[in-house]
Amino acid sequence: MKLIKLATAGIAAAMLSGAALAANLPDGSKANPLRVLMVPADTGTNDITADYAPVFNGITEHYGIHFDLRAGASYAAVVEGMCNDQADIAWYGAVTFGQANDKCGVDLLAVDVKKGDASYYSGIFVAKDSGINSISDLKGKSMAFGSPNSTSSFNFPVAMLIAGDVDPVKDLKKVIVAGSHSASLAALAEGKVDAAAASYNSFGKAVKKGAIDPAKFKPLAKSQPIPNPPLAMNKGLTTEQKATLRQAFSEIHTKIDPAKIRGYGGKKVDRYDTQFDVKKIFDALGKLSAVTKQVKADMIGKAGQR
Incomplete structure (x- = not known):
């Protein structure tokens, strides 16, 4: 009986610990926004975050998710930022997506699409x-x-x-x-x-x-065609958060001025594909x-x- 009580207490403690950890993760509220890191890229403005701000601001307006956008100091810094839980969403190149996945595991959020094509050269x-x-x-x-x-x-x-x-x-x-x-x-x-x-x-x-x-x-x-640089999510985000983010990115082109939809490097794109097969990224990396x-x-x- 004593062992059963100890085991029960241990399970309860573990559940409380897990709940506490989850509670400390950003919830996307105004006070606790999701942290977005972007790899350096040649963009349309001097500030990489300025190119993407309209998209994220649109998602805030229509889906209630708030973000803190930052540019990474380097490609490696964005990988480390995700794997050290300093980022909840990251915009990678295919190689850095693979590096982050190997290092800590990430979930694909979306790739951008222009004229039906989700690749670049x-x-x-x-x-x-x-x-x-x-x-x-x-x-x-x-x-x-x-x-x-x-x-x-x-x-x-x-x-x-x-x-x-x-x-x-x-x-x-x-x-x-x-x-x-x-x-x-x-x-x-x-x-x-x-x-x-x-x-x-x-x-x-x-x-x-x-x-x-x-x-x-x-x-x-x-x-050869390379899958467009992917948006990735921290695996620590909740299932509900991931589902809401995928819905938001799949629909945002219908919610804001389409001219404000941006892809990697600040280029104008048509929409985001949240159903993109991640295997295509790994095949390219191969x-x-x-x-x-x-x-x-x-x-x-x-x-x-x-």
Whole structure:
């Protein structure tokens, strides 16, 4: 009998402890908003959160969920923020989504959709008069990349190099890890490198801003379709919270001015797909198996050489 009482007391204590933990999680109220972290991206404004504020403000107005939007200092910081329970929602690239899932587990919330397409592309760009017409022509040349944690300005371009029989460490004359898509493209435009890695979206944005002259530069290689950067949820959110968030993101394009719907990098999109098959993200990441931690470390080491 004593053992039964002790066991019962233990179960009750555990239930109370769980309830206390749940009570400490943000509930999305004005006083306790859900914390949103975003990976750095080349956006339409100087403040990444400004591009997304209308969407989250719309969800607050129509669904009563409040948010605290912040930009992460780095890709890695957003992964750590989620896994240290400092974020409830995060906007990742495919690679950082995979990193966060491996580290602590995350739930997919949504991906953005434009004209029925939920994918984007990574590219390698060169000057039209460079004489570089294939990936193999990059041997002995210099190349700029974005952050090592970036899906489309580092990981996929490196995978394309390797698939094209170009060793990014041994075959490239010089490597610059510029830190962002725009910085990578700027290095190309300024003549610091022979090639640059970036997303097609970032190349198009650089053209619109006048940072890249399309008469002088061209795509050399284009990746397979990559699932659009996903929104992820902390696994600690309640089932009810997750369901409400999925409903809100699936419907918000019908609730606010459609022109205010934004995707990764601040681009205008049509809507959010909350039923997207997460397997497609993992399948895309499977194409990056050749881009190992050692390859990244060696490239960073090469970039540090003078």
